[in-house]
Amino acid sequence: MNYPSDEQIAEMMRQLTQAQIDNFLGQHIGTWRWWVLFILLIAHWFIWYKLVDKKRIVELVLFGVIIMVFTITLDEIGFVLSLWRYPVGVIPILPRLTSIDYTMLPIIFMLVYQYFPAWKNFFWALVVLSTVFSFVAEPIVVHLGFYVLIKWLYWYSFPIYIVMGLLARWIVRILIDIERKSCKM
Template identity: 40%
Template sequence: MTYPTQEEINKVHTQLVEMRYENFIHQDLFSFQWWFLLSLFVLPWILWWLLVDKNRIKDIWLFGSLISILIITLDDLGIELNLWYYPYQVLNIIPRLNPIDISVLPVFHMLVYQYFTKWKSFIIANILTAFLYAYLAEPLFVKINIYVLTNWDYIYSVPIYIGKAVLIKFILEGVLLKSKGA
């Protein structure tokens, strides 16, 4: 049995980059989906700036940054494992859905973190938002061909939406408590 060489893999990768570029220029750019994704990239940050508690902005921003890193990592993993893919992009050079990964999800997670400071209310709010994301937003994105599930089901997303928010809050509160106690 022969295995692909790094040179062969790089050749296929180069072809893929060229194909993505052509697809972006002729299919994605200025389409309804492109404008929709561009608005999802910008509008949540405007909303966030209007609603964010400026007195807690450092903690909220840190929560959002950490959750965004986790979201990007999980999205890259899902794409690499062929669990889903995104036919439309704002930028063709990035296969993940950046308007969601670094705008919509982090912004709404930060707002939940800001408004639901107690653990019980935070978990309940995250359960509700997880179901909204999984059963309202994801199907909408599938319907308008922004999100394609290949080996994934909506129900799998629910514990991930909840778990990542709880994990980041747990880590952040531990770090903040230690830094305030030091």
């Protein structure tokens, strides 16, 4: 069997990237969808800064960064496996929905983490959040043309949001416990 070489794959990736940039510049930048994504990318950080508990900012940002890593990784996997695609983005070389992965999801998860400190309350807040994201927000984003489902159903997202939040909280709590124990020594 004849496999493409590393150099051929690199050239195909270069051509694909150039095609994405050309498509972005020719069809997407400056459209109403692009402006919505651009505003979402920035506006949520101002809202977050007003609402965040600044006494816990390091803990909250750590939690948010973990959520961001999860969302970017899962989004990249889903995109590469052609489970979904994004017709428009804020930045042409990033195939994911940057405004959601880098801003909306981490910020909303951080606020849930901040306002629901007990595990039980946090879990139930995640269930509500996952319901809203999966069955309200995602269909709206699809309807508005920001997100196209290929081999994905909304209910697949529901447990992922819950597990992502629980796992991020568990990691943060472990790190905080390690820090506290080391400070007592």
